[in-house]
Amino acid sequence: MTGEPGAGERPSGTDQNATQAGQDIPPIQRRFERVLASSRLLILLPVVMLLLIAAGTFVYGAVIFFASITGYISDPARVGGKLSHFLIVEDLFLVGVTLMISAFGFYGLFVVRGERHESQYWLPKWLQMRDLEDLKARVVSMLILVAAMTFVDVVVEFHGGPNVFYLGLGVALVIGALTAFLRFGRQSHAQPAASGAPSAPPPSAPAASADPARPQPPGGGSP
Numbered sequence: 001m002t003g004e005p006g007a008g009e010r011p012s013g014t015d016q017n018a019t020q021a022g023q024d025i026p027p028i029q030r031r032f033e034r035v036l037a038s039s040r041l042l043i044l045l046p047v048v049m050l051l052l053i054a055a056g057t058f059v060y061g062a063v064i065f066f067a068s069i070t071g072y073i074s075d076p077a078r079v080g081g082k083l084s085h086f087l088i089v090e091d092l093f094l095v096g097v098t099l100m101i102s103a104f105g106f107y108g109l110f111v112v113r114g115e116r117h118e119s120q121y122w123l124p125k126w127l128q129m130r131d132l133e134d135l136k137a138r139v140v141s142m143l144i145l146v147a148a149m150t151f152v153d154v155v156v157e158f159h160g161g162p163n164v165f166y167l168g169l170g171v172a173l174v175i176g177a178l179t180a181f182l183r184f185g186r187q188s189h190a191q192p193a194a195s196g197a198p199s200a201p202p203p204s205a206p207a208a209s210a211d212p213a214r215p216q217p218p219g220g221g222s223p
Contacts, residue, residue: 040110040111041110041111043106043107043110043111044107044111046103046106047103047106047107047111050099050100050102050103050106051099051100051103053096053099054096054097054099054100054103055096057092057093057095057096057099058092058093058096060092061088061089061090061092061093061096062089064085064088064089064092065085065086065089068085068086068089083156084153084156084157087149087152087153087156088153090149091146091149091150091153094142094145094146094149095146097142098139098142098143098146101127101138101139101142102135102139104123104127104129105129105134105135105138105139106135108123108128108129109129109131109132109135133185136185137182137185140178140181140182141182143178144175144178144179147171147174147175147178148171148175150171151167151168151171154167155168
């Protein structure tokens with residue numbers, strides 16, 4: 001007859017050590033750690049502000065778009081020289097998306113608990129961020145796109161002179177540096193994690209059979 005589960009079991013050494021370590025923490029330290037853990041909710045303030053700024057950017061871009069469309073309808077001859085308005089609108093929308101990605105990253109990293117990372121159904125998979133490296137990668141990627149669009153906007157309105165060449169050279173250097181950061185920064189972050197993983201032990205050689213009934217090879221047994 002079996003008894004109740006765990007009735008005669010004694011806690012293992014690991015559980016005893018964890019329980020003893022938890023009991024050794026002073027009450028004032030526990031309260032401070034609880035307050036410190038709750039302080040992460042302060043990140044909600046920049047999250048809300050980033051979302052509001054992103055919304056304002058979208059509204060501002062929409063206002064420019066509709067104002068440009070109204071002017072083009074009344075004077076179609078202006079379309080050829082005002083294509084930069086559409087690039088400005090797209091640039092504003094990209095900036096708004098970058099702000100939203102930052103807000104999602106802050107919320108996912110500071111507010112959402114680790115055990116809920118697999119159930120972030122409210123975000124697409126490419127926006128689920130596990131650490132600050134993921135957040136930096138997504139924000140830097142958007143910054144590269146914004147820098148490229150800004151340079152295209154300047155080129156459309158270009159009227160001659162060497163200034164656009166120097167601007168393009170500067171933008172190219174910035175984009176190259178950000179691209180190198182994305183490529184080598186992620187690799188350097190992944191290498192320590194890979195080196196810290198325990199390596200699998202080499203397969204051991206099969207032990208010799210100790211069965212006395214098994215025949216010994218010629219010359220290997222006793223006479």
